[in-house]
Amino acid sequence: MLKQFFILCSGADTDILNDCSNGEQNKYAGIGATVFFTAVMATIAASYALFTVFDNLYTAIFFGLIWGLLIFNLDRYIVSTIKKRDNVISEILQATPRIILAIIIAIVISKPLELKIFEKEINQVLLEQKNDLTLANQHQIAEQYNPKIAELETEISSLQSQIETKESEVNALYDTYISEAEGTAGTNLLGKGPVYKEKRDKHDAALTELQQLKTVTTTKIEALETQIATLQDNYTTTVETSQPIIDNFDGLMARITALGALPWLPSFFIFLLFLAIETSPIIAKLLAPKSEFDYKLQDQETAIKTWTLQKVEERKLLIKTDNTINNKVYNEVADEKDILNYKRKQARILMQNQADAFLKQQKGIL
Missing domain, CATH: 1.10.287 (Helix Hairpins)
Structure with missing residues (x-):
């Protein structure tokens, strides 16, 4: 039960992962556990930070839970969108924006906990x-x-x-x-x-x-x-x-300013700790070799991609063939005398109606 929950937290496709080996499932369960506990730490950090602002425990916990869910959703999205490629450079480029976002999240999470850890020094x-x-x-x-x-x-x-x-x-x-x-x-x-x-x-x-x-x-x-x-x-x-x-x-801003007056090295190491926690699922996916789940996911995606491209090409060919047939039919019809006489008759009627309408308009002006 717990394993399935952590797999859900990892954002992996459970239908594919259920057909994979136990080791592959454990790997993604570990990634999901990292995502989950990062969200828990974010909830604690946000609750403390908001408590210094609102000075109300229940309000701080409520908004802290919302913030934790937001971080959980972001981390889950970041991890689930990183896919193994055959090109290392392509994988790094794919992960770069997500790593930048992870750094921002690590800063936001670590700062309130730094305020709590160094509370006595900040009070001084x-x-x-x-x-x-x-x-x-x-x-x-x-x-x-x-x-x-x-x-x-x-x-x-x-x-x-x-x-x-x-x-x-x-x-x-x-x-x-x-x-x-x-x-x-x-x-x-x-x-x-x-x-x-x-x-x-x-x-x-x-x-x-x-x-x-x-x-x-x-x-x-x-x-x-x-x-x-x-x-x-x-x-x-x-x-x-x-x-x-x-x-x-x-308040919160005063405490952050006071934290800046303290030596920077302890705060920096706390930030590095949360940065390591936040980026560990991304780094793990980048360093890990292409595994069973990645191949099955790639097979499913390429199958859908191939089928979609095939249908698109068929539609293009259908339109091209239909245009060719229409052009040929209209070219053959254009030479028939009955069609020409009918078009000539309708054009004569149209010109007569236009002349009558113009005459009626001129009389109205006079």
């Missing part, structure tokens, strides 16, 4: 890439907010500088009127005279201005600090919103 590469993307993302977002924040902070510093300047002015006026009272500066007279009172009034006026300036400036600084806090909150929100996109940066 992806982690490094995510960290780089996170830092780059934060830097790019910061460039949107930092200039405005710096501008507001500069404005706050300017307001605080105005307060400090005014405080220095008030402190200087304070020192001036105190020195006047102590008699250590100004008039150098001890006591609170008119000059002291004038300097004290100037200090008090400046102090009042300082308090008003502090009140107004504090309100402005609080408003500016509120804007800065809002911008910082917006920055944090933007970073938190964009971070999940970076965290989900582990």
Whole structure:
């Protein structure tokens, strides 16, 4: 039962193969088994690749089975269409397009399995890439907010500088009127005279201005600090919103790119393994000598070809003979007087009808 299933997978003509030796049947069963297990590997590889895309097990398995059946059908077609010839060069030319197709299939099958085999290494590469993307993302977002924040902070510093300047002015006026009272500066007279009172009034006026300036400036600084806090909150929100996109940066294309960052030699040997599996039925048929099945298949095909060509030639000969007979018959009939008189009579009637029709048309125009 299993042997017959693998023979069916090989694409060989079972009616012919059943009349062949047991060894010949085993050879094609082996070719069919290779085709079948290649399709199984393709199903597994496609299911894993699609799972990284859809993140749904049942969807991945469903489409993986479809892909496996497609690969199975292609491999079966490739193997079944390679026929042994008497010319080695003709066989190689016949197999070349199929080998190219087998190489493409091997690449498609091996890549998802490489992703699974090197999953830990790929995860490490992806982690490094995510960290780089996170830092780059934060830097790019910061460039949107930092200039405005710096501008507001500069404005706050300017307001605080105005307060400090005014405080220095008030402190200087304070020192001036105190020195006047102590008699250590100004008039150098001890006591609170008119000059002291004038300097004290100037200090008090400046102090009042300082308090008003502090009140107004504090309100402005609080408003500016509120804007800065809002911008910082917006920055944090933007970073938190964009971070999940970076965290989900582990799709199929990202993993293939990360695989390319790893050493190429292990991946290359895995590709060679699948290439050997995929092309082994083709290579086996090319290297194997012409066997019993090939001769019987050739006998069946040439018999049909010969019979078809024979019928085509017979039809050509039939047409040629029929044309010769028709020409001879019409040449003999052309010389008979009755035929000539009848044709002359019919031509006269036709010309009369044409003349009547033309006259009727002209009258209608007039």
